[in-house]
Amino acid sequence: MPVKEWISSFQIAAIVGICKNAGKTTLLNHIIKSDPHHRYGVMSTGIDGEDTDTVFKHSKPKLILPAGSVYISDKIGLDEQSGNLEILGYAPGSHANRKLWLVKAIIPVQTRITGPSSVKLQVSCCKALKKAGAERILIDGSLDRKSIALSSKVDALFLAIGAGYGNLEALKTELRRILFLKGIPQSTDLSHYQQSRLIELDSVALKIGNRWRSTGISSIIGSEAALRKLVQDSPKAAIYIPGAITDNGYSKLQSLFNGRSLIIRHPENIKLSLPKLESLLNASDIQTLIPHRIKGIALNSWAPGMHQKDAELFRAEVRSSFPGLNLIDTMELI
Template sequence: MAEFAGSSHFNWLEEESIKAITIVGICKNAGKTTLLNHLISLRKKGTWGVFSTGIDGEETDFLFRIPKPPVILDKDFIFCCDTSTLDELGCQIVVLSKLPFSVDRPLWMAKTLIPLQTEITGPSTVKEQIQTLKLIQNYGAEKVLIDGSIDRKSIAQSEYIDAVIMVIGANFGTLDEITDEVNRLKILNSIPQSTLVTPNSPEYKFLLDSEEICLYEERNWKPSGLVSLIGNIKPLRQMISKNTEAIYIPGAITDMVYQDIKNILSQSGAQLIVRHPNCLKIRLKRLEFFYTQHHPTALIPFRIRNWALNSMGLGFSDIEAQEFRAYLRAQFPDLNFVDVMELGYE
C-alpha cells in the first residue's frame, strides 16, 4: 500500500496497547471522515474494525446539505451498518451478526471481502457503543477506529478508549474562539489520572458507576446522596470534615458553581477527582486558575494523542484556509498539527 503524507504523525497506532481509537471534532464537518479514511489506509496487516457514533459516509450532510466523503474500507475490515447499507453491499461483504440491542433501528456487523466504499453507523448510547466495541474485538479486530464526539453521551469519554485524535475545524468560530478552545482542551488533556484509586480496584468501578458526589474519608469512599452541585453547595459543605481527603464529582462543574466549589476545595484542602476532564465546563481563564490552584485529577484521562485541523471551513477560500492553517501552527507549534486537507499520496 502506498505511503500517505502525514502517516508519521500516527506511528503510535502500531503500539500493541492501543486497541480502541476515537476521532472527535470540536464542531460539525471538522473533517473526521477524511481523517478516518487516512487512518484506515495505514493498516499494514491484520483485521481492523470501524464504527461511528452517528452516521458516516453518507452522500450529503443532513444539516448543511453539502457533499461528504464515503468511508473507504479495504478487505478484512469489520464494520457496523444499517439494513439499507447491508442490502446495497450484497456479496461484497459477509454478515457476522445483528446487534442484539438494535431493535427500533436494526444494526448489523459485517466484514468486507473486497475493498469498497460504504456508509457506517453505530448505536447512540455509550452503553451500546461499548458493547459494539467489544463485539468487534471479539470478532478478531486488533484495532478499532471510532468516529465519535466529545460529549458525555459518547464512548470517547469512557475507560475503553486508549487514544483520542482531536480535529480542530475552521467552522467552530473565529480564530480567537478556536484558539481559546484549543488552549482549554490542552489543559483538560494535561489533567492526570487519579492515583487515589487504581483502575483495577473495586473502588474505581464503584466511582465509575456512581452518579452521586462521593467523599473519601478514612480510606473509604462514601456516597453523599447528592447528584448535582446545583442547589447542593450548602449541604455538601456541611458534609465535609477535616477527615475529607478527596471529593469525587461525576457530573459537570459549570461556571455557575465554579466559585463555590473553588472555595470548598480551598477551605478543606481536599483533592478534586472528576470522572473525565471534559466535566470541567468552565471558561478558559477560570479553568487556567482552577487547574493551577487545585490540581484536579480524573478517573478517566482525556488521552488525546494527536491533533489535526481542517482548514477548509464552509465558505472558506484557499487563501483563508492557508491563513487559518499557518495561524494555528504558529500559535501551537508543540501540537504538530496535521491538516486533513493535506493528507494525500506522496
C-alpha cells in the first residue's frame, strides 16, 4: 500500500517504532514529501533529528521540513536554525529548566524536533500547532503510556519496525502479536458518557447491572486475590482494566477471565507473550475503549553492522511471512 493511501485522511498521526533505528525519521520525511498540499505541524514525545544516535553513535537522518511548517523546538534546534525561523512563542510544557518554542520555518530546514513529556502537555502542543496554522500534525512517538500515541486524540498510527529489534523470528513474533492487538474491536455497548468516564478512570471497575463501579484497585498486578474476591461476588460482572495485563497476572487470573467480558483502555495495555495473548483472546470477550489505529507498517531492513545482502534477505523473509501487509522498506524511500 503506497504511503499516499496511508495518509489519505487523518488530522493527528503518530509514527511509532518497536526498537531503535526503526526508520521513523525517514518515514516521517517521506510522508511530508508525499503530501505537499498540506501544511504540517510536527513534534516529538522525545527528541528527533539529532545528528548522532546516543547508543550506537552512528549518524542519523535530519528531519526535513518545507517552508511554512510549524514545529516544537528546543534551544539547540533554535540556535541551529537561527534566522530561518519565525518564533511564535513558548510551547506548552516550556519551563525554566527546559524551554520549548513553537516555531515556523521561513525556508526549508533540516532540523530537530522535540516536545513535552506528558500526554496532557502533548495534547496542548497539538492544539497550539493547529492554532498556528497546521492542517495536519505528525508526532514522533512511542508505544508507551506517557505518549500521546495511545491517546484517543490520535486518529492514525504508522508503525515502524526494524532489523534492530533482534533476530528475525523475534521480530516476526512481535509483529504477529501487534496484529492480534490491532484486531481487538472497539467497544460499541457503552454510551459516550460511560466511555469518557472509563477512559479517565485509573482503577479497575466492574459492571454490575447497568452501572460501572470502581473497585479502588489501581492495578491487577499484586491485587489478584482482592480482584478475585470482588468478582466472585458478582460472577456475571464485566471487568474494565485500565492498566497492564502481564503474563504473571494473567496466569493468576486466567480462570477468572475465561468466558467473561473484559474492557481494556488500549490494546497496548496487554503485555502478554504471543501464546498467552492468543489464549486470552480465544477464552474471553475483549473490547477496547481506544482501538489500535495502525494505518500502515514500514520496515527498516538495515541495522547497525548489517551487510547489504543480509538486509535484502531480511526484507524478503519478512515480506514473505506477511504477504497481506504490503510492507514498504524505509531504505527504499531514501
